Amino acid sequence: MLSVSEVTSRGSYEECQTTADWLRSNTQIRPTVGIVCGSGMGGLAEMLKDPQAFKYSDIPNFPKSTVHGHAGQLVFGTLKGRPCVCMQGRFHLYEGYPIQKITLPMRVFKLLGVETMILTNAAGGLNQDYKVGDVMVLKDHINMPGFAGINPLAGPNDDRFGVRFPCMSDAYDRKLRQLAHDVAEELGYSDFLREGVYCVLGGPSFETIAECRMLHRLGADAVGMSTVHEVIVARHAGMRCFALSLISNRAVMDYDSEEKANHEEVLETGRQRADQLARLVSTMVSRLGNDNNNSF
Template identity: 80%
Template sequence: MFPDLNTGFTYEDCKATADWLLAQTDVRPLVGIVCGSGLGGLADMLKDQVAFNYKDIPNFPQSTVHGHAGRLVFGTLKGRDCVCMQGRFHLYEGYPIQKITLPMRIFKLLGVETVMLTNAAGGLNQDFKVGDIMIIKDHLNIPGFAGNHPLVGPNDERFGVRFPCMSDAYDRELQQLAMDVGHELGFTDFLREGVYCMLGGPSFETIAECRMLSKLGADAVGMSTAHEVVVARHCGMRVFALSLITNLAVMDYDSEEKANHEEVSGG
C-alpha cells in the first residue's frame, strides 16, 4: 500500500521536476489549472505559451485517456501567470494514487497559490440538467474510505502536516466569487453548487450505486478531483473546483438511458 520512495514521489523528486520546469520558462505561476475531460480548450486561451508534453517532463506520469491531451502549458491568462494541465490522471489508469496527485505537489513547488480544477461528471441531483455547471462545495472521497488515499505512507512535513483538515477543502470566498460572477454574466439558469463524489472507475455506476450516492448527499459523481484536492490542501494551496454535468445518472430500472464515454469522456 505504501509507495516505493524511489519512484518519483519524494520531495526531492518533486523539487527536481519543478526546478527543471522553471529553468525552461520565465513564467512564475500563481494559479494552477487542471482541465477535465473535454475542457482542455481553456489551456489554448493562455498567452505567451510554453508547453511541455507529459512524456518529456522528468518523473511525470502520462495520460492514457482519449480526449486528454497530455500537456503542461505555462502562460498568462488575463495578465496572471498560470500553469495548466491539459489532461489529468485517474486511478483506473493503473497509477499509484501518489503518482496521480504528484502534479499538485509540483504546482506547489512552482509557486502556485491557488488551484482551479474542472471535471466532467454525472448528475445525481434530480434538479440538475445536462450542461449545468456545478461549483463544488464539498466532496465524498469513496476510494479514500478504503485506504486508497494520496496521503497514505510516510508524511513529509515540508509538504504539509500528517493529519490535514478537510472541512474547508473548497475555498468559500472563491465559491462566492464564482457565484457572483456567474450571476453577473447571466448564468443563473445553469449555475449550481453541490457535493462531488469520486469513485475509482472505470465502469460507470450501477443504478443501485447511483441511488446510494444520492442518499449519501452527492449531487454529482465522477472519477477524479477529490484526491487532487486533498493533496493541494495538504500543501496549503487554495482550491476552487467546477463540474460540468455531461449526463444524468440513471436512477430508474425502467430507463433505457446508458452512460457512455463519448458523452462523459472519463472525468
C-alpha cells in the same frame, strides 16, 4: 500498458523538486494559479497568452495521460495578466498509477509557487434537479476510495509538504465559491450554475443503478472519477482550491430507463459548454488576490 517504473515511482519530495527545477529552468513563467482541465475542457489552456507547452512524456517524473480527450501536456502562460500553469489532461486511479503518483503535479505546482488551484471535471448528475450542461460548484466531497484507505496522503508524511492530519472541512474555498456565483450572475450564467457535493469513485466503469441510488442517498449531487485526490494533496500543501463539475450526463436511477452513460457524451457536453466555462474561469482568475490571504 504502464511500465513497472511508471507504476512504482510515487512522487517523493526529491522527485517533485527535480521536476519543478526542470520546469523552472525551461520557462520564465512563475505561475501563481494552477488549472486542471477535465474531459473535453482542455480549451481552457488555449486561452493562455504566450503559451509554452511541455508534453507530459518529456517532463521528468511526470505520469502520462492515457485518456481520450486529454491532450497530455502542461501549458504555461498568462491569463488576464496572471501567470498560470494549466494541465491539459489529468491522471486517474483507473490508469493504474499509485494514488501518490497521480497527485504529483499538485506538489510540483506548490514548489513552483502556485497559490490557487482551479480544477474542472465532467461528472454524472445524481441530483434529479440537475440537467445535462449544468455546472456545479463543489462545496464538499465524498472520498469513497478513502473509506478503503486509498488516500494520497497514506504512508510516511513529509512535513515539507504539510501536516500529518490536514483539515478538509474547508477543502473548497468559500470566497472562491462566492466569486464564482458573482461572476456567473454578471455573465448571465446563473441559470445553469449549481452548488453541491461531488463523490469520487475509482472507475473506469460507470456506476450501477444501485450505486447511483446509494450515493444520492448519502448526499452526493454528482459523481466522477477525479479531482478529490488532487484537492486533498493541494490542501495538504496549503493551496486554495476551487472546483467545477460539468454535468455531462444524468446518472441512471431507474431500472426501466433505456439511458446509458458513455464517454462520447461526456466529451460532446464539454465541447458545447467550453466557451462559457473558459469565460467564467478566466474572469475569476482576473479577480484573484495577489496572495492566499487577499480578498478579491
